[in-house]
Amino acid sequence: MPLRPWLVLAIAFVVVAVIAAAAGNSRRRRDVQDKLMGMSFRTEPLLVNAAERSAWDLLNRVNLGHAHVFAKVRLEDVVSAHAVDGKVQSAARGHIKSRHIDFLLTDVAFRPMLAVEVDGASHRSERAATADEMKDQILASAGVPLVRLRVGADWSAALDEWRRDQAEVSAKVGEGSSHAGSRH
Numbered sequence: 001m002p003l004r005p006w007l008v009l010a011i012a013f014v015v016v017a018v019i020a021a022a023a024g025n026s027r028r029r030r031d032v033q034d035k036l037m038g039m040s041f042r043t044e045p046l047l048v049n050a051a052e053r054s055a056w057d058l059l060n061r062v063n064l065g066h067a068h069v070f071a072k073v074r075l076e077d078v079v080s081a082h083a084v085d086g087k088v089q090s091a092a093r094g095h096i097k098s099r100h101i102d103f104l105l106t107d108v109a110f111r112p113m114l115a116v117e118v119d120g121a122s123h124r125s126e127r128a129a130t131a132d133e134m135k136d137q138i139l140a141s142a143g144v145p146l147v148r149l150r151v152g153a154d155w156s157a158a159l160d161e162w163r164r165d166q167a168e169v170s171a172k173v174g175e176g177s178s179h180a181g182s183r184h
Contacts, residue, residue: 047072051151052102055118058155059103067105067113075099075135078112079142095134112144114162120151 048056048071059069078101081092103116117135122128132148139146147162149155 048102049120051120052118055103055116055149055155058159059105059116062156062159066108068108068110070104070106071102073101073104075101075138078104078115078144079138096138099131099135101135101139115139115144115146117146117148118151119148 052071056069056071059067075096076093076099079096081089081096083089083092101115102118104112105114105116107113117132119132123132136146145162145165147158149158
């Protein structure tokens with residue numbers, strides 16, 4: 001049975017598409033190799049240091065409302081920069097895009113509940129203090145509570161203080177809704 005012209009055309013189209021895709025993949029692979037300029041990469045030995053590991057263990061032991069605990073979350077994944085002026089917005093984004101939070105606790109719906117920073121000796125320099133203050137202000141502006149766990153301090157007390165603050169906020173919200181309900 002002779003092949004119909006439309007079937008021959010369809011087969012030819014598929015063959016050309018496969019060849020073009022293979023050529024595109026090869027070209028893309030070379031482009032990426034050129035951009036990497038022969039660099040090599042290695043896995044970092046640990047994602048967290050010893051103090052951060054202790055904090056991770058504590059955060060996973062204490063009950064913080066069934067929170068999910070994430071390590072080394074990009075600040076830009078938690079907050080976004082907004083400004084009317086494009087240059088200002090670009091500068092603001094520059095302050096968050098290459099920074100991370102040591103730990104982020106989210107609720108069961110993955111909404112940020114609490115940022116946790118573990119502050120060791122590296123946080124004592126003026127440069128680090130300025131970076132910490134910037135992170136503090138950015139998170140506060142976005143409405144994300146931050147707890148700083150200082151190496152050598154009582155971390156349970158810091159987390160208990162945050163829990164008390166949360167309970168006070170919940171109580172005030174509850175009072176507001178009960179008052180609103182009694183007006184009707």
